[in-house]
Amino acid sequence: MKRITYFIYALILAATAGCDLDQGPYGSSIVSDEFYTTDEQCNGATQVAYRYINYSSWWEILNWRYLAGEASSDNGWIGNTYQPHPTYDAAAHYTIDAANDRNEAQWINLYKSIGRFNSTMEGISKAPIADASKRQYIAELKFLRAWCYFDLVRNWGGVPLVLQVLSPDKHPGRNTVQEVYAHILNDLNESAGILPKKSAYPAAERFRASRGAALTLMAKISLYMEDWAKAETYAQTVITEAEYDLEPEFSALWQYTYRNGQESIFEIMNGSSQVPALPYNEFAVMLNSPGDAGWGYYSITSDLENAYKSEGDSTRLQWTINRHGLPVAGDPNATSFDGRPFPAQAHSKSARFSRKHYVPKSQRPSNGRSALNDKILRFADVLLMHAEACAMQQKSGPALTSLRRVRDRVDLETDMGLTGWALINAVRKERRLELAYEGDRLYDIRRWKDANGVPVINGLFGPNGTFVKYNTETSTDPFETTNNTEAQNKGINYDPDIHSLWPIPASQILLSEGSVKQNPGYF
Structure with missing residues (x-):
């Protein structure tokens, strides 16, 4: 009987040295020769893998979603002013360095998750089960891995692509941004051709990755790559296939009991009464x-x-x-x-x-x-991605049609005569209003460029940034301006030559024996 012990090697890039899966609800060692022998085991291993999109730890992964995605943007503050939190402040106020523990935890835990998915895919690929089942389970795992790599590349730029279980003595270097995106899109394209539509899953399994989820993530990635035509195509496919629709009322999405409704494309399930479940939503x-x-x-x-x-x-x-x-x-x-x-x-x-x-x-x-679920992808985002992709190609008609669907739900008029930069900016504002505090704001203002080709974030932050000037010169807000325990000039330290990416954690550069190089400006 062959027992292989799971572990994470120091760099975290290999993530597994064997195929003990730790797939039990609280972490149990699995004997490899006794697992991946039935469809039930492979299905169970795939379902449990969903909890590791956050690596079963809200603190490291979901924490970064709001620390970086919102508090490091013009949407949020760190906020808590009764406790010291220097590493949080450093991220939100752009004094971050390569030793930052929150930044490090996000990197490490994303690679832990990738290692988990790689290990599970290896086991399933060798399992004596029907080919159709095997393809679906691997397609689901590739979607989960793609999401993790998307998070890595938009935070740190080019990162090491680890696509199989590696031994601890392997220290792969960084792939380019283009290589990472190309691989993600290839995996998602394969998955989109295999995964069922959401409606084909039993109601209790609609948390699983679907064809629509893969297409939606492909559309989002295409926006980051500024491939407007492909973003339009993928988003339009999701719209045309009509698996999803807006909830009639915006408020419906934020009810405690909302679970995988008609607007939901991909959610992270929370609560001990659900499977697969993280312990709870902190x-x-x-x-x-x-x-x-x-x-x-x-x-x-x-x-x-x-x-x-x-x-x-x-x-x-x-x-x-x-x-x-x-x-x-x-x-x-x-x-x-x-x-x-x-x-x-x-x-x-x-x-x-x-x-x-x-x-x-x-x-x-x-x-x-x-047990409040985390909404990762939803249909309103698809409509706004479609509107943005069309607007960037000067296709005002379809852009306005999608924009109007989102605004109609909240009883706002849409100027159907908008064109050019007026339309582009209207779509961008709508993304802020619709998706605030869902984790996308920082990444949107980083990737958007103004009419002069300058990243939008550069105009908001830095000594002359409009957001900094609003807070330090214009605002009379009775709370913000009187509580300077958190500095009012948030964003003044932003440097466009440095802060378009986060620093590669210093510990991981050291443990890579120099194969992983630092982003410019960080030490």
């Missing part, structure tokens, strides 16, 4: 007000609130931001723990918190373990 606590027993991290900027107000967008404002002293959408009687109006200013930079991560008090589990 962000219902982490992003909630300290006045409601939350931790107060990643509070929302007045700048984002102003964006909703300037558009007359009361629906999405209420369902995106819980604001001090105002009723909570869907929980109008909510008060702070001491009876003050919710969410109660208490040790917070802005007293604005994410409604998208809020659980009404009457629905909170008695053990405090939230």
Whole structure:
């Protein structure tokens, strides 16, 4: 009997030296000769793999989704001002270095997940099961791996492509950005031709990767590559196949009980009563007000609130931001723990918190373990990707059609005469309003360029950035301007020659024996 022990080698790139799968619910060693012998085992191993898109640890992976994606943008602050958190502040305020532990944890855990998927694919590929089942399970795992590589490449640029189980003495260097994207798209294209449509899954299995999920991620990646024609094609395919639709009401998406509804393309399942489940969603606590027993991290900027107000967008404002002293959408009687109006200013930079991560008090589990799902891909995003791809090709008609579908849901008029940069900027603003606090904002402002070809983020941050000037010269917000425990000039340290990517963790460069090189400007 052959027993092979699973482990993560120091660089984390190989992720496994064997094929012990640790596939039990709490981590159990599996004897390789006794596993991957039946369809049931292969199916179970594939389903359990879904928990490792976050490597079963909310802290390292999902934490970065909001630390980088929102708090390092013009949407958010670190927010919590009653605890020291220097490595968080360093990311959000652009003083980050290669020793940053949050940055390091994200890199390490993404490669752990990739190693897990590679190991599981190897086992399934050798299993004596029907070819059709084998192809589907591997296609699902390739989708999960593609998502992890997408997160890696948009955070750090070119990264090592590890596509099989490696031994600890292997130290692959960085592939180029183009090589990483090409491989992701190749895997997703294969998966899209194999995976079932969402509607073909039983209701209890609609968390699984579908054809639509693969096509949606291909559309998103094509936007990052500025391949507008392919982004349009992939997004249009998802629209035309009609597997998904907008929920009639924006509020429906943010109900505690929402699970894989008609707008959902891919969600991370949370809650001990679901399979496959992470233990629970900590962000219902982490992003909630300290006045409601939350931790107060990643509070929302007045700048984002102003964006909703300037558009007359009361629906999405209420369902995106819980604001001090105002009723909570869907929980109008909510008060702070001491009876003050919710969410109660208490040790917070802005007293604005994410409604998208809020659980009404009457629905909170008695053990405090939230089962709120994380929405990763949804149909409104597809419509806005389609609108952006068309606008960038000066196809105003189809761009406006998709843009209007999103705005109609929240009763906002759409100027159907928009063209050129007016249309492009309207689509970009709509992405901010629709998708705020879902983890995309930083990556959007990094990839977008203005009419002069300059990244949009360069105009927001730095000493002359409009977001910095708003906070330091214009804003009279009573919370932000009076609580300088977190610096009001967030973003002033941004350097466009450095901060378009995060630093490769110093520990991983060292452990790679020099095969992995640092991004420019970091030491």
